[in-house]
Amino acid sequence: MSLSIPFSENMQNAAPEHVGVMQLSSLMGELLLKNGGEIYRVQDTLNRVIDACGFPNHSVYVISNGIFITINEGMPDACSSVHHVPLGSVNLSRIAEINQISRDICAGRLDRDSAYQKLIACKEPPAEQRLLMTLACAFGSAGFSVLFGGSLLDGAAAFVVGLFLQTLLYFLQKHNVSRFPVNIVAAFAVTLASWFITRLPMKFTFNLVVIGTIIPLVPGYALTTAIRDFFNGDYLSGLIHLLDALILAFCIAVGVGVGIRLLRFLGGGFLR
Amino acid sequence: MNLYPDMTLIEIVILWLMRVGAAMTGTVAFSVLFRAPKRDWLACGAAGSIGWIVYCILTDFGMGVVMPNFFATATLTIFSWWMAFRRRTPVTVYLVPGIFPLVPGAGIYYTAYYFVMSQSARGAAKAVETMEVAGAITVGIIMGQAIVSAWLRSTGKKRGIAPLK
Incomplete structure (x- = not known):
């Protein structure tokens, strides 16, 4: 029994090797989970890595915000x-990188110290690439506006509103607004911005412009992860992700709803 | 059987170019937003396009909304796993951006829209439809993964790939 062993002796027995493995694996798990890996992936990766480091007697339990x-x-x-x-x-590229590191550890191509160094490098926040992200948001909005049946003109309008949306998201992020208000405010602002753009004397479809531009806010990621967690039997984490998806969807609906209400109140019969 | 009775061949080609182009643009943009590795951008786009093509074909045949979503998601899931094995990349990289064309974003919008426009009955119908689509996507992913893991159990062992849980 471990209780009967004096403290000092216990410390001597704790080989630094084994603490090192612990540090390595918990950092790896943290990075995977934080960057959006699903529960099964984190658990499986940690099990394999600790096994490969020579400690078959271990247990790993992961939920969506703890390891x-x-x-x-x-x-x-x-x-x-x-x-x-x-x-x-x-x-996603962080997940792919860490996946590669764990493969290399398991295949014996990478020793523990250099793996740890690589993980530390992964911990650095990614390059901002604001211009790329803003363009991606704009192209995404335009693409989805057309996808749901809009004309190229609607796509162009959604492109402009998408540029505005990502700029707004960066602004809110700078002021540390939490996730749920961000979604309400962004959905509201997008609705108003789409209305202003569709006032131009051309043949726009207001609904399709809004739909295209709220897609970047829609919790598709949380929904997918929730389903895959359920599939793997991680019901608790699946429920957490599902609830997250539902609340975010509700926030978007509230933002859009308030926006349309306001426009209706101000503009009177603006919708055909 | 002619699915598009009122359209000339050129119009049909344009329609499909718009559909595939839009799905491609949208999905690639999302893979950039989720910071997928650069070499996988096109593959993500392909995943999204395949899902959307299946969805469009089945809706053109008049299968409603729910069944096309199911088959599209299942196809897309299998494609994503196939890419993941070929490139030895986590499947999440392809699955998450690829599923965006099918996620009921429009459903959320119309639900809010009808409720605000005081058309509660239509709003409730849209809400139910949105839930149904989400359910179809769920079952689609689960079926896709089940097919992949059955396939892995038969062939994966030879190639040293661990089966899914």
Whole structure:
């Protein structure tokens, strides 16, 4: 029993190797989870990596905002960590990079120290690339406006509103507004901006311009992850993601609804 | 059987070019927004386009909204896994951007729109339809993954790929 062993002896037994593995794996799990990896991926990766480092006796439990790892459970040198991981923004290339690192560790191509260095490098926030992101948001809005049946003209209007949307999102992000108000405000602003653009004397469809530009706000990521968590039997995390998706969708509906109400009140019969 | 009785061949070609082009543009833009690796941008676009093509064909055949969403999502999921195995990239990279054309963003909008315009009955119908579409996407992803894992169980072991849970 570990309780019967004096503290000092216990410390001696705790080989630094085993603490190192713990640090490596919890950092890896944190990065995967923060950048939007699904629960099964995080759990599976950590299990494989700790196995590959030579500690078959371990247990890993992951939920959507926390990681629990225990190595050598029930032995004198048992060691565990509890890690809180706040929800972050999705970054798919980070997931791909970390996936590659874990493959390399498991195949024995990468030793632990250089893996840790690589993970530390992954921890750096990604390059801003504001122009690229703004253009992507604009092209995405335009694409989806056309996709849902708009003309190229509607696409062009959605492009302009998309530029505005991403600029607004950057502005709100700078002022640390939390996620739910951001969605309400952004959906509201997008509705008003689309209305102003469709006042131009050309043949626009107001609805399709708005739909195109709210797509970047729609929680498609949370929905997909929730479903995949359910599929893998991670019901708790799946529920958290699903609830997140539902609340975000509700926020968008509120923002759009208030916007249309206001326009209706001010403009009177602006919608055909 | 002619699906487009009132359209000339050129109009049909333009229609499909618009559909595929829009799906491609939209999905690639989202893969950029989600910071997918640069070499996967086109593959994400392809995933989105394939899903949207299946959806459009089935809706043109008059299958309603729910079934096309199901088949489109299943096809798209299988394609994403296939790409993931070929390129040894996490499947999330293709699946998340690819699914965006099918996610019921328009449903959310019309639900809010009808409720605000005091057309509660139509709003409620839209809300139910949005839920149905979300359900169809759920089942689609699950079926797609099930097919992939069945396929892996038969062939993956030979190639040393671990089966899905």
